[in-house]
Amino acid sequence: MLETIDLRTIDWSRAQFALTAIYHWLFVPLTLGLSFIVAIMESIYVKTGKPEWKQITKFWMTLFGINFAIGVATGIILEFQFGTNWSNYSWFVGDIFGAPLAIEGIMAFFLETTFIAVMFFGWDKVSKGFHLASSWLTAIGANLSALWILVANAWMQFPAGMQFNPDTIRNEMISFWDVLFSPVAINKFLHTVSSGYVLASVFVIGISSWYLLKKRNERMARRSILIAAIFGLITSVFLTLTGDGSAYQVAQKQPMKLAAMEGLYQGQKNAGLVAFGILTPDKKAGDGKDPFLMHIEFPELLSYFSYRNPDAFVPGIEDLIKGGFKPEFDHINPLEKGQAFSVDEKIFRGKMALEALSQYKESKTTGDTAGIRTSLEMLHQNFPYFGYAYLNAAHDSIPNVPLTFYSFHLMVFLGVYFILLFIVVLFLLAFNKLEGKRWLLRLSLWTIPLAYIASQAGWIVAEMGRQPWVIQDLMPTMAAASKINPNSVVITFWLFAAIFTILLIAEVMIMLRQIKIGPKDGGTR
Numbered sequence: 302m303l304e305t306i307d308l309r310t311i312d313w314s315r316a317q318f319a320l321t322a323i324y325h326w327l328f329v330p331l332t333l334g335l336s337f338i339v340a341i342m343e344s345i346y347v348k349t350g351k352p353e354w355k356q357i358t359k360f361w362m363t364l365f366g367i368n369f370a371i372g373v374a375t376g377i378i379l380e381f382q383f384g385t386n387w388s389n390y391s392w393f394v395g396d397i398f399g400a401p402l403a404i405e406g407i408m409a410f411f412l413e414t415t416f417i418a419v420m421f422f423g424w425d426k427v428s429k430g431f432h433l434a435s436s437w438l439t440a441i442g443a444n445l446s447a448l449w450i451l452v453a454n455a456w457m458q459f460p461a462g463m464q465f466n467p468d469t470i471r472n473e474m475i476s477f478w479d480v481l482f483s484p485v486a487i488n489k490f491l492h493t494v495s496s497g498y499v500l501a502s503v504f505v506i507g508i509s510s511w512y513l514l515k516k517r518n519e520r521m522a523r524r525s526i527l528i529a530a531i532f533g534l535i536t537s538v539f540l541t542l543t544g545d546g547s548a549y550q551v552a553q554k555q556p557m558k559l560a561a562m563e564g565l566y567q568g569q570k571n572a573g574l575v576a577f578g579i580l581t582p583d584k585k586a587g588d589g590k591d592p593f594l595m596h597i598e599f600p601e602l603l604s605y606f607s608y609r610n611p612d613a614f615v616p617g618i619e620d621l622i623k624g625g626f627k628p629e630f631d632h633i634n635p636l637e638k639g640q641a642f643s644v645d646e647k648i649f650r651g652k653m654a655l656e657a658l659s660q661y662k663e664s665k666t667t668g669d670t671a672g673i674r675t676s677l678e679m680l681h682q683n684f685p686y687f688g689y690a691y692l693n694a695a696h697d698s699i700p701n702v703p704l705t706f707y708s709f710h711l712m713v714f715l716g717v718y719f720i721l722l723f724i725v726v727l728f729l730l731a732f733n734k735l736e737g738k739r740w741l742l743r744l745s746l747w748t749i750p751l752a753y754i755a756s757q758a759g760w761i762v763a764e765m766g767r768q769p770w771v772i773q774d775l776m777p778t779m780a781a782a783s784k785i786n787p788n789s790v791v792i793t794f795w796l797f798a799a800i801f802t803i804l805l806i807a808e809v810m811i812m813l814r815q816i817k818i819g820p821k822d823g824g825t826r
Contacts, residue, residue, distance in 0.1 A: 328372030334501020502533025
């Protein structure tokens with residue numbers, strides 16, 4: 302069905318998309334979280350009428366604006382790549398994937414850009430109530446924009462609300478609500494935006510700690526830390542709950558990703574959750590080697606978190622390759638109820654689906670009604686494994702285990718650390734002892750880059766863990782790329798790398814300059 306594509310084109314297209322996504326995600330989380338923190342601060346100003354809260358609000362609003370502007374630029378380039386580098390993907394699912402992206406563009410334009418203008422330039426020009434409403438609507442608009450992007454991404458992880466049209470060889474949406482309210486989409490949205498709230502909280506605490514270390518703007522810094530620590534602690538707890546929900550969905554919809562996240566090669570009942578581990582570097586599925594050089598685990602927790610049953614069997618990578626085990630849940634395809642298929646069986650059925658599609662087209666041409674009916678039945682029965690037809694071997698279905706495993710555990714470790722940080726900061730602030738703990742202030746400042754690392758690690762787990770799929774089970778990455786000259790992708794890769802690096806350096810410099818200046822009136826002690 303698809304033409305052969307140069308492997309260099311695929312590799313460089315993947316690298317270019319990863320580059321753009323990583324840079325874009327440096328800006329988005331701070332926008333999501335800081336917008337709400339600013340709105341909360343302004344709400345306190347409107348409620349109390351104290352000028353110092355207006356000064357605090359305007360300071361953090363300035364940092365929000367700097368970050369927001371550069372984030373928009375990287376996001377536009379990211380979406381363009383679906384048409385340039387991933388045209389086969391866009392053709393195959395464009396009718397579904399394009400809908401949430403279109404809504405995001407409209408919503409971002411009409412909601413964010415309208416009210417962000419009032420938010421920045423409406424001080425003393427509109428009423429306090431209208432300005433406050435604009436700040437809240439900007440925050441809501443930014444997060445709703447993220448909703449549609451994450452709905453599109455979640456659909457790639459779990460394609461729902463669609464059917465395949467053999468006449469156009471495209472997937473078409475049959476239920477917008479199934480796409481929007483997919484359990485994967487709901488958990489992905491809530492988990493991702495709450496991670497942005499935590500990052501923004503760490504950012505505000507870190508910058509405010511710098512002011513306390515410098516003995517500048519101390520009143521502003523203490524109030525900012527109070528708001529950020531409370532906001533961060535609440536959203537951290539929520540982040541933990543949504544993380545559990547996301548892992549539960551992964552266990553049901555993407556068991557290979559779950560196995561990679563835990564370095565689980567041999568399935569187990571009463572499976573333990575790995576708290577810390579060092580993987581055997583050259584471990585391969587089926588080689589008989591121990592997956593870990595050493596590890597510490599919590600007994601039975603992986604079975605419980607995956608299936609809400611501590612006695613449940615969690616399939617490992619080798620089980621998923623070989624099949625034959627009894628799943629703890631119903632697969633998407635009713636044929637697999639009772640016994641999971643091997644990857645080889647799925648490859649065979651994927652090829653049957655491709656063959657049925659070819660027979661359907663031939664029967665349509667010749668007017669063979671019986672052939673049309675038979676081929677359609679075979680196609681629909683085997684379509685859930687359509688993408689497996691493009692895999693060369695069963696081991697091609699295994700993601701990069703070390704990268705997925707270490708990214709996942711780093712993300713979880715840092716998430717726990719952030720919760721502890723928020724608790725300690727709030728405790729010391731309550732007893733007026735925070736300024737005396739200069740080691741903690743320095744630690745808070747250096748925690749800012751750790752928050753960005755945790756955020757990036759989360760996306761690495763989400764995207765690398767589902768490889769080789771660009772659409773789970775339906776289209777591997779190798780089949781999604783455009784048939785273009787690889788040299789053009791290489792050139793644009795380095796061009797984007799240079800542009801984004803310059804933008805990042807510019808943002809950091811502007812941010813640092815603004816932070817050094819501080820609130821315009823110099824703040825209050």
